Amino acid sequence: MLREKTKEIKIGDVIIGGNHPIAIQSMTNTPTEDVEATVAQILRLEKAGCEIIRCTVPTLEAAAAIKEIKKQIHIPLVADIHFDYRMAIAAIENGADKIRINPGNIGSRDRVQAVVDKAKEYHVPIRVGVNSGSLEKPLIEKYGGVTAEGIVESALDKVKMIEDMGYDNLVVSIKSSDVLMCVKAHELIASQCPYPLHVGITEAGTLYSGNIKSSVGLGIILHEGIGNTIRVSLTGDPVEEIKTAKLVLRTLGLRKGGIEVVSCPTCGRTKINLIELANQVETMVSEYPLDIKVAVMGCVVNGPGEAKEADLGIAGGIGEGLLIKKGEIIKKVPETELLNTLRWELDNWNK
Incomplete structure (x- = not known):
């Protein structure tokens, strides 16, 4: 199915929803x-292709730091809030472009x-986030455990609460570490929610398991036309999250740009x-903005x-290799020169 267009939401200089492209997010793991x-x-993440960054705000000192951080970065900053509403208010006052609360x-x-009143005053969107791990006890009892239906009901209840307070500048996030539960939840909420959806498989795991679970889950959800921003949650360097997100979007045909390596x-x-x-080669080509x-x-x-079928290729032999361009063998070079030969071709691709 293809989801209807969602409401457009402005996060700093980035607009999500409507016809706007899916934005890639990540989260810092440094003390804010x-x-x-x-x-x-954040600057490393920007270079890798991150378009929205989230930072945890557990203290007033962290909230105050947002003002200084914002002066030195170039992408919107989302303040992640847990438990203490005062942190949300302080984060907004210090320049957060969006806040994430449950x-x-x-x-x-x-x-x-x-x-909500503070967000309305500063025109800051609120991301309403519900995770399967924080599902309310009455909903667990109602559905006989943690279920996709319960996650969706919880999220929609929270959305209605904020709407009743007179605010609809919202983004919705429903996540689970159970891939198929997460997929089902997104399928259920897609027809009931007019707001942009932030999609991800939460607590997906290490680079190995996390990449597999995230790719499967995001692949299904995005292929169904659901989702406006994504995050690949990995236990590792956040830059790896960006690399995977870009490849998922490119593989699904949802984003162009960047060199695809096949081997x-x-x-x-x-x-x-x-x-x-x-x-x-995979490391080297990440430096080039070629499609x-x-x-x-x-x-x-x-x-x-x-x-x-590739635009450019190399094939190894015994101590030597071939350079292939548009399906034609161009030249033979020693094995030790294959990488530099490929680099030269990339450097001069558009010349």
Whole structure:
């Protein structure tokens, strides 16, 4: 199914929803109070392609740090709030472009109203976030456990609460570490929620398991036309989250730009260190803003044929390799020069 267009929401200089492209998010893992470390990490994430960044705000000192951080970065900053409504208010006053709250864990209705009033005063959107791990006990009892239906009901209840307070500048997030539950929840909420959806598989895991679970879950959800911003949650360097998010979007045809690397599996014909070479190529091409496909092949038997659909390719031999361009063999070079030969071609691609 294809989801109807959602309401457009402005987060700093980024607009999500409507016909706007899916935005890539990540979250810092530095203490937000440490301005220097947090800025350094955000700048690395910006370079990798992050378009919206979220920072935890557990203290008033962290809220105050937002003002300094914002002066040194170039993408919208979302303040992540848990439990204490005063942090949300302070974060907004210090320049947060959006706040993320779960209205169910910041206290009484009066406290939620205070946050909503401050957001309204500063025209700051609120991301209403509900995770399967924080589902309310009555909903767990109603549905006989943590379910997609319960997650959706919880989120819609929170949305209605804020709407009743006179505010509809909202983004909605429903997450679970259970991939299929997360998919079902998004399918259920898509037809009931007019607001942009932030999509991700929460607590997905390490680079290995997290990438697999996130790719499967995001792939299904996004392919159904659901989702306006995404985050790949990984236990690791946040830059890896951006790399995966970009590849997921490119693979689904939802984003162009960036070099796609294809490489063959190793076999008995492989006479070069293909694994190392492929990894070196993947790292190297991340520097280039080209929208092309690069192939890295292990042998000269099938290499040229397999690389014919790529714009540029290299295929290894015995101590040497071939450079292939648009399916044609251009030249033969020593194995030690393959990487630099490929780099030269990329440097001069548009010349």
